[in-house]
Amino acid sequence: MRSRFSTATALVLALWGTTVSGADDVSPNIVVIYADDLGYGDLGCYGATQVKTPNLDRLAARGLRFTDAHASAATCTPSRYALLTGEYAWRQKGTNILPGDASLIIKPGRITVPAMLKQAGYTTGCVGKWHLGLGEGPIDWNSEIRPGPLEVGFDSSFILPATGDRVPCVYVKDRRVVGLDPKDPIRVDYLQPVGDDPTGRLNPDQLKIKLSHGHDNTIVNGISRIGYMAGGKAARWVDEDMADVLTREATAFIDRNQAHPFFLYFATHDVHVPRVPHPRFAGKSGCGVRGDVIEELDWCVGEVLATLDRLKLADNTLVLFSSDNGPVVDDGYADDAEPMLNGHRPAGPLRGGKYSPYEGGTRVPLIACWPAKIKPGISDALICQIDLLATFAALTKRNLPQEAGPDSFDVLPALLGTSPVGRDHLVEQGGGLSLRQGKWKLISRQANGQGGPVATKKAAVAKKKKNGPSASAVELFDLAVDPAETNNLASSHLEEVEQLSRLLERIRQEGRSRLVH
Template sequence: MKLTYFFSLITSFAGLLNLSSCTSKVEQKAENPLETKPNIVLIFADDMGYGDLGVYGATQWKTPNLDQLAADGVRFTQFYVPHAVCSASRAALLTGAYANRLEIFGALDHSAKHGLNPEETTIAEMLKQNGYATGMVGKWHLGHLAPFLPTEQGFDSYYGLPYSNDMWPHHPEVKGYYPPLPLYRDTSVIDTLDDQSMLTTNYTEEAIKFIEQNKDEPFFLYLAHSMTHVPLFVSDKFKGKSEQGLYGDVMMEVDWSVGQVRQKLEELGLAENTIVIFTSDNGPWLSYGGHAGLTAGLKEGKGTSWDGGIREPGIFVWPGHFPAGKVETQAAMTIDILPTLAEITRSKLPDLPIDGRSILPILEGKEMEPKPYFAYYNKNELQAVIYGKWKLVLPHTYRSIPEGTEMRNDGIPVKYHMLTLDKAELFDLSLDPNETTDVGADNAEILAKMNQFAEEARADLGDALTESEGTGLRKHGRIE
């Protein structure tokens, strides 16, 4: 006993002097609460294209703050969402599970009687159980009725819109269907919006207020911008500032917002101990022409499982932990964020099964074995499988803009037409990111492997296209 006590004293003293070479990295983290409970800021844009940031190819507007974010951390070139539509994408992000597993499809509106099941564990609930203050600012879209609001899903506070900002009386195609657009604080409607020009600014101010109020304890801030979803609105600060027009102005204001949040973290001395993550829910809504973002040449956009609809900017920053300026080509998905944060913060994973995995090794500059990812759309249609550089697109019908269509720049969409992919096609995304050339005939072994992944997904999650019923499905929450 005396020998053990003596050894304990020696080890503790060496740790204080930072001289111990035998203490593992995990043990060192356990002794430093700043490393095991970093602050977390998750910024989620809406309908932003893969090519909308300067570091991803944008040239008609400037995004200096987002470009700096990428310079300070890890920037993925193959970062995905599993669903190219609002509610489903958000459910997957916050739970680490495919939204079809949770029975969340499409985009919920004011008439929905259901939402994310309270039995599911969100990132906020996971971190709250581990001593974090949790706050949400922005677009929720996982149920507007009382049992499904953010404050019932692990968030201490909420300020924002319950669903998409186009779900209001001024919708260009369904005038009169939607009620006035409600703005919430916690569980109460505090206003209805007839003008959204200050929305990004107000979100930013609320985000900064949350950081200031919780600067002395670990916090999780989920900032889910309504922009760049149509209808586009921008404050006078950025009106007319871009070469492109209104969409570029809006992008510049979102970029400004990111800069304001990071500046506040710096002012409060929190930047070194804060993880900042930036991505978006799906690709650009191409039918809106000049009011839609850029895919950087990727095929199709929002509402499709081609890469233009599901590949997004993905940036992760944690000073001193994630390498700065790292361009990461390994594939990852938003369902990986929850388990990654769980590993970093040593939080308990949800009791119910999830689909993501921790990508902390990738973020630390290491290689990981590829993982199959699945893209689902409509009501449980398995449309694509992604495995490293490979992508198998399965037979399905998808929307596209007819060739030769004259695009608009006034917030009014053009009409899609439907195309059908009759047979599965395999793409090598490292050589063909635009998904133009089927290489299945030359890669029989990988094609068989991808088809096996698809069969495993059908057995677990189901697939409406093949009338497969999955055994791992759960129910959403519902009020009758």
């Protein structure tokens, strides 16, 4: 298996062109900090007044803050897939929210953001939440795990295999579980119990966080998860320490690679459930546990920025901060997040959130800071994380082959703030597919593909709460005058509905939206 994957990777790279031995001296380091479930209104620089985010606010003050930037989907796995591959996830089956024992959904050997930057002379590292699958078929957690991040372009990785609320509750460094005792092997099953660990369903008295829906399988660290796990006691993470552990790994990567251009993909766990802040952040925000983990996230960002400053790398480092989808408050644990919001509005002025087809589902914060090149300001350009592949290729003067990044556009001028224009249109995935073009947004709940509603209980609950019971199959909004999407114009603007519907169908049928000349 090892030789097959390495051969496939070598073949693609050979066909791609001559390997660059090193990036130019002016090539910036690139750090992408990718938060989880953080909403458009969750940061001070985006209007939050209750929750304090001083480090991110300073980053925004030094850089460019985008008002119309998007994750490609309203849920995590498809957004992460699209960011790394430059392809809409709904084009590929099996790219919705994955269980913790899923196979890798990015084909080894394809051109990804880290693979492309590696060819441009960058050292590439991945730290944090992965949730794109590992291995091929059943995973043996007690031996070498491949393929994974290293097979899709990363030189090193330190990851959560899936999410904090899914087993296995262990870290994986490169290809092996961290701290595993071979005398206590790990077993994982998502269909039936394994071992004799207590579960949230049968042992609710052992929980330190109660449930609202789902999440009632194996209990780890007093928190019940999705899926069953046995063994690996010495390797299991402590939720309260997770932000510290991941941030330490991220800053260590920067320290190790300071002498040459590097790309760090730092995917934080915060503010995803279970929300278990370190004691120094617990109760700090005054907005409940969700506010506390937002402030913990801000601390993580501050540590990365402080490391860049200490090493005198900040001026020539492009730091991008964003989120994988919009916010959710009750996402399976009864952590009092909703009643404790204290007036805080996670999506700000937008409608919807995670799982939703409305703007709050995919429109998220995006801050771009590169002191040597980007002037501070605000941009209204339409931009999507799926554009990072083509944009970083332009930044590093790489030519993308025709088959690479089929939906990724070069928006480098918008990212650098030298142009107010981003992409022409955008397909958003969540509860169906939506199309943005100009001032118009078309929501087509019938255009499912991989963009259909996530078939989980928590998604159904969130959809009912956020979308309401009377959502139409087709909706049309004029975002120029109605950014909160309150007035459905579909019945009175049939021509616009028809034009946008034809464009959406064409994008679906053609299999790509990036034109190759």
